[in-house]
Amino acid sequence: MSYNLNIREVTYALSGALDFVGIDDTLHGKRVAYMAAQLARELSWPQNLIDDIIFIGMLHDCGVSSTDVHTHLVSELDWNNSQVHSLRGEILLKNTSVYSSYAIFVKYHHTHWNELPSELSDLEKNISNLIYLVDRVDAINAQMQISGVKSIVLIQDTIKKYTDSMFSPTLVEAFLSASMKDSFWFYLEPDALSEYFTEWIKQGVDDEFSFEIVKEIALMFAAVVDAKSEFTSEHSLGVSVLARYLAECFDLPKNICEKVELAGLLHDLGKLKVDDLILDKPSKLNADERLKMNRHGFDSYIILRHIEGFKEIARLASLHHETLDAKGYPYNLPASQIPLEGRIITVADIFQALIQDRPYRHGLSMDEAYDIVYLMCQEGKLDFNVVAKLKEHLALCYEYAIGSKLHYNF
Numbered sequence: 001m002s003y004n005l006n007i008r009e010v011t012y013a014l015s016g017a018l019d020f021v022g023i024d025d026t027l028h029g030k031r032v033a034y035m036a037a038q039l040a041r042e043l044s045w046p047q048n049l050i051d052d053i054i055f056i057g058m059l060h061d062c063g064v065s066s067t068d069v070h071t072h073l074v075s076e077l078d079w080n081n082s083q084v085h086s087l088r089g090e091i092l093l094k095n096t097s098v099y100s101s102y103a104i105f106v107k108y109h110h111t112h113w114n115e116l117p118s119e120l121s122d123l124e125k126n127i128s129n130l131i132y133l134v135d136r137v138d139a140i141n142a143q144m145q146i147s148g149v150k151s152i153v154l155i156q157d158t159i160k161k162y163t164d165s166m167f168s169p170t171l172v173e174a175f176l177s178a179s180m181k182d183s184f185w186f187y188l189e190p191d192a193l194s195e196y197f198t199e200w201i202k203q204g205v206d207d208e209f210s211f212e213i214v215k216e217i218a219l220m221f222a223a224v225v226d227a228k229s230e231f232t233s234e235h236s237l238g239v240s241v242l243a244r245y246l247a248e249c250f251d252l253p254k255n256i257c258e259k260v261e262l263a264g265l266l267h268d269l270g271k272l273k274v275d276d277l278i279l280d281k282p283s284k285l286n287a288d289e290r291l292k293m294n295r296h297g298f299d300s301y302i303i304l305r306h307i308e309g310f311k312e313i314a315r316l317a318s319l320h321h322e323t324l325d326a327k328g329y330p331y332n333l334p335a336s337q338i339p340l341e342g343r344i345i346t347v348a349d350i351f352q353a354l355i356q357d358r359p360y361r362h363g364l365s366m367d368e369a370y371d372i373v374y375l376m377c378q379e380g381k382l383d384f385n386v387v388a389k390l391k392e393h394l395a396l397c398y399e400y401a402i403g404s405k406l407h408y409n410f
């Protein structure tokens, strides 16, 4: 099946998952994209290049999954470990046909102007450094204890101080001139930023993308989610492969099986908003921590529902912690409102999680995991027919879920 998608809309929505890593401040990528576009406009760069820069701005921190890394990046002007996420981002983008040409800029988006490798073209140097400069503007702005004119002057002075060392003199000039306008700063506010991007998305067009191309993008974002914790490595991948296999066991139409696979890859996007300390806590979560943890299916929905053409995928992703006894979350839905595709993803999710190590226990064996799934089925939580398919092909399902058949190639 092919998908009719406005890639601007897709990227804007999914980059919301990357921005989730800021927990309470979830617009970093958007602000960087907006500011970078304004500087490029100041330099009279062509519109098609400005559009690419907006994409790069939204995606530049795709190598960050951990809330701890994010905190370092926004609270230190020049953090020693910043190259790790730049290199990771480069690898992730290289593996998607749609974004691969952006990889080089992300690789160098924390490299000082006077340290950029000489083999880079002028364009590569300028765009990488442009993202670096506005990224640092956003970081300095985030740390500001003051506001208004004083804070603007302080930001401008700090950037000026690093002319020709961290930042290109031409880009510093462009920043000083763009940031003279009050509107430059007003647009960094959530409502104005959303207005800016709504207009930009409207100017995009729908293109036809094959399932394989869409899957590459979903794999990239699944890898960002799975990298959040050593305990969840390849979790989304395992869930998607197993869920697709179970959907095929029910002879569901190919387009539905593909949707199940994509929903499996994207079901935990909302986990990027969960603090590392909660996700990796070795003891029982308290009630507040549990609430923060349990909202991730809802947050996955909030991201995905923005994509026209992804409504069903958004719905399926949001259902993965619902159970047939109406005691699941976040909606407490009754069985009558949970479709077979949703029930399949839930079983795949539970089975995959059981066989993986968690901070509070070791991964269970195939039979131990199945026994728990079967018990939940007897308790009226899981679909009997889905669990029966799992049992019928248990060894193969285990291999799919544990990832011995498929790995990320990044």
Ligand SMILES: [Fe+2]
Pocket (backbone or CB within 6 Å): 060, 061, 073, 085, 109, 110, 135
């Ligand atoms: Fe970064």
Ligand SMILES: [Fe+2]
Pocket (backbone or CB within 6 Å): 028, 032, 060, 061, 073, 135
């Ligand atoms: Fe950043």
Ligand SMILES: [Fe+2]
Pocket (backbone or CB within 6 Å): 267, 268, 296, 297, 320, 321, 349
């Ligand atoms: Fe989940």
